[in-house]
Amino acid sequence: MLESPEERGKATRFAKQLGIHPRTAQRWWAQYRESGEIPYKQSRFNNGPECSFTSSHQDFVQNIIENDPQIFTEDIIDRLSEKFEGFSISKSQLNHHLRNTMLISVKRPTFEAEVRNSAENLQTRYELFMQWKDSNLDFTQNCVFIDESGFNINLRNTWARSKKGTPAIVEIPKTKAVSHTIIGAINASSILYVALKKPPPKKEREKKTTASTPKKRKVNKGKKRPVDDFIIEEPPIEYIDLPEDVGGGKEIAQPPKGTTTAHFIKFMNELLDIMDLDEGLKGSYIVMDNCTIHKSAPMIRKIESRGYGVMFLPPYSPELNPIEQFWALVKGRLKRKRLLTDENLSSRIAEACNSIPAENLLSFTCHSKRMITNCYTKTPF
Structure with missing residues (x-):
């Protein structure tokens, strides 16, 4: 402002350029005209003791x-x-x-496994890249992504509102809700198949049976569906066969609460039937993490015999699987609604899944595709 006397009347514009209040600029200009001395912002001078934080x-x-x-x-x-x-x-x-x-603030942390970006895991990702770099595998063109996720009726946001000085209390139906496992398959353009695996009824979980003769629990027989018919069954897999008693009079082992190889095989059989109906999915690669239940040798042979490939991702690499972002978005939409009972959980999950636009699926897939470059450069993610 002092260097451009012809612009002296436009203090507001100079104040914006200098990042000061217009009134301050006008006062400084008035002081300069009266005294001829350049004024300084008084707050720049530290009249207190010198700062000891070096x-x-x-x-x-x-x-x-x-x-x-x-x-x-x-x-x-x-x-x-x-x-x-x-x-x-x-x-x-x-x-x-x-x-x-230092511009360091307190924020909600994101917890990661210590080995996620260890030297060994970075090397494993690099070896994955070298193994597939010459193949025709393309995340956005010919890949189907599979993973499981857990849901319960206590899904809530991690924030809440309340009056200043009072705790934000959110009432929930149960302090500990039963978890339901969802198995899903997506590609870059659509949701191919999603199935809900419910835990056994409470009375069956709590009852301890002794066996004089072997007992079996039935498996629901799912029906084949066309490719465009997206359904969460009630449920497609509810129970599995229990092992036969070999000692006589011993307690029969309770069925596992999580997803087992039997659940996954049934899901894969139904998914393969759906994929066979779509010519555009022929020759696709089925991409999944290295979980033990995914590595059933008979299941892998069956997938390959149907004309599909199998790709196992390195451990602790969720960024390489687009369905991880899909489940995160589904859970985020579920948190906006109040789930009152287990009965309406499956319908709410179906609504949340069907509400996700196809362009989001493509964005998820493109993000994971970009992360493959980090496998080659051994860059943590």
Whole structure:
């Protein structure tokens, strides 16, 4: 403003360029005209004691936080006092420096397994890339992605509103709800098949039976569906055969609560029937994580005999499977509604799945496709 006298009357524009209030610029200009001296912002002058928090302290604190992001303020102060003799700082001063000087804030953490980006796992991802780099596999063109996810009626957002000074209390039907497992298959353009596996009824879970003769629990026989008919059954797999008693009078093992190889094989049989009806899916690759239940040798042979390929992803690599993002979005939509009973859970899941646009599926797949480059460069993700 002082260097352009012909523009002196336009203090507002110069104030915006300098990042100061227009009234401040006008006052400074008036002071300059009266005294001929350049005014300075008084707050720049520190009349108090010199700050004892130096760049050495910043580097030390930065290293502490990188090693332990959840460290408490008191522990940081203790570490500083041990490292720098005679150093003293209050909690409020340290928090001020963290927020304003070092730009470090407190936020909700994302927890990851320690081995997710270990050197061994990065090497495993690299070997996966080298194994498939010369094939015709393309995530956006000829791949079907499979994974399981757990749901229950207590799905809620991690935030809530309440009056200032009062706790945000959210009432839920049960403190511990029964989990339901969903197995799904998607590709870059559509949801191919989703099935719900419910746990056995409570009376069956709690009853301890002794066997004089072997007993079996029935398996529901699912019906074949056309490709465009997306259904969550009630449920497609509810019970599996129990092992026969070999000792006489011994308790029969209770059926596993999670997804078993038997559940997965039944799901895959129905999925393959659906894929066979669509000519565009012929020769596709079925991509899934390296979970034990996915690695049934007879199932792999059956998939390959039907003309499809199988790709197992490296451990701790959710970014490579687009259905992980799909399930996250489904759960996010479920959290917006109140699930009152187990009975309406499956219908709500179906609504949430069907509400996801096809362009989102393509975005998920493109993201995972980009992450494959990180496998080659051994870049953590």
